[in-house]
Amino acid sequence: MSTLVPEVDAGELSPGLSSGFAVELENFAGPFEVLLGLIGKHELDITTVSLAQVTDEFIEYVRALRLENSPAALDAASEFLVIAATLLDLKAARLLPRGEVSDEEDLALLEARDLLFARLLQYKAFKDVAALMGESMRIESARQARSVPLDPEFASLLPELVWRTTPEQFAEIARKAFEARTETPTEVGTDHLHGFAVTVRQEAEELRLLLEDGAEHGFRSLIAHAESVLVVVVRFLALLELFRDRAVDLRQEHPLDELWVTWTAASDWTADRLSDEHDRPVLPDDDGADASVTPQEVSA
């Protein structure tokens, strides 16, 4: 599958991003955009993205946007979760036990990684085609279509209108026409974007306490009391770490079904066994501001 990714030309990915990944509010177009930009910036093969680095820089980026304190910045910040999910996909694939593709499920997870790359490619392809379409539109705008009012001579031939609408019905039609367009947009809280440090080790420890009874627990119940979405994300990462360490068993009947978790490690297991790479806390934001934003793209 990686043959799909012959080269990722840093230059053409996003010219604006070459300037040290500066804040570009007008051009912010979502996590895929940012991810492509980061990959381009580091001239990385898309298949070997250095996750730690990319994650750090993305969080840095979001933080910079927040400091701008503009609505666009908030939009961007609210998309943190999407990129978090994207990075998580990558991370999940990397955390798999390596070198032993034993069964279909492992294979499927490995394929998920390729699918993620393919999705990035797909995104890039649409970007390219959009540029072509934009050029067509620009060229086309030089021509103007004839579109003129109907001559009265012909207009008078139209069949006489049959009108059965009462003024009250008409007013009702008007009311509905106005109402349809004035729904309030959905609000999305961004409280999850700041607050406290969360580490994979802490969450792994938390999971151990929850799972110690040896029974099978649904992932939903494991996160039922999580304080924030960030905790959920990190707890899930911790779960994957535990799986790699063979401390838990995972069972899922179908994609998107409940994920069942059983503790399998010895009773003396501690989170210290986990690798060092998660020692640094995930701290998405520290300016303490809170806000809720409308997740809308900025259309100039």
Added chain:
Amino acid sequence: MSNEPEAAGKRQAPVDVDTLPGGLAAALEAILMVADRPVSEFDLSKVLAVPVAEVRAALDSLRAEYDGLSADTTSVADPAISEDGAGQVSSGVVPRGFELRTVGGGWRFYSRAEFAPVVQAFVLEGQTSRLSRAAMETLAVVAYRQPVSRARVSAIRGVNVDGVMRTLVARGLLAEVDRDPISGALLYATTPYFLEKLGLDSLEELPQISPHLPGVDELEEFRG
């Protein structure tokens, strides 16, 4: 595809028409083909930076050419297509299906009168005596927001209303009444015929709808 002409001639001729293929005559054809109302020789002269007399002469030539009379030049147009209409090419000069007419102080392309029967058939094709739901909703928005631009109605309805608005104008329910002083956009209002259809004497008799419809104003940006 709405085309709202703005106050013409505020810009200098951006181009020397003589350098374009077809020269002045073709430039006039281009403008008149898409202008949605008659255009005066004066406005044409200003935009093209060509003396009015030259504009008039070129338009007269075009008109004669379309009418199948020989133009100033010796060359002539022969639009007859060999497959079918060869029979009529008696003189070698055949009128086109369109003509240039001066109406209300301006020039405009029209279908040639001889073809009125086929044009009528085309216009009437598929027309009904009832308004579509989309047309009724658009009419309702204009009725309660008049005078209002097409762009604003589009923003409120959330769909492009250019075609529907044209239909409503053609049906005599709406009319262009004014121009927005800032944007230059045409403003539309309902007609007396509309009131007649609704059985009302004046707009004041329209039933009240909730006095303030929140958010309508912010929708402006929807359409530059």
Added chain:
Amino acid sequence: MSNEPEAAGKRQAPVDVDTLPGGLAAALEAILMVADRPVSEFDLSKVLAVPVAEVRAALDSLRAEYDGLSADTTSVADPAISEDGAGQVSSGVVPRGFELRTVGGGWRFYSRAEFAPVVQAFVLEGQTSRLSRAAMETLAVVAYRQPVSRARVSAIRGVNVDGVMRTLVARGLLAEVDRDPISGALLYATTPYFLEKLGLDSLEELPQISPHLPGVDELEEFRG
């Protein structure tokens, strides 16, 4: 646009076009002069009671003639008016200021692109409406994946597209066309107006995406 179309074609051709001066070609010119949208060869054939193939041939000839290419007949149009533009008439065949094009599934008169600078003084729309990059990319996804739900477009673009989609609908480039039979989600598709804006006759003429994207179709289900 027009009101609800009813069962069409119940009327006979009102007149035998061959008896009119200019014949079929002129009749087509007359009809297209009043059309405010692309008109299909089929509709023209029906109104004129002339086989579609003949209609197409006549339109092709007209287009070639307007473009300054020689038509089927040996005679050519020479719109250059002697007063001014004599310099350009090198070949004796000069394009007109307008052109006939097949876009959005039908034929329509357009001003020729070369004259954009002078035409734009008379038409406001089209200059104001640049799409943002985000809107353009969203439009591209819908164009190639239609009919498609907003959720699916969001998944492909990796961002929430609700606002952009609303703008595109308000601009008339997208329309809600259906509902997903399973999820009940609204499905969106591009409009004929979109094709017109891109100068395409049908969606088949969209640039191939495959060179940009090997093997993407298989991963559709990855994100429902």
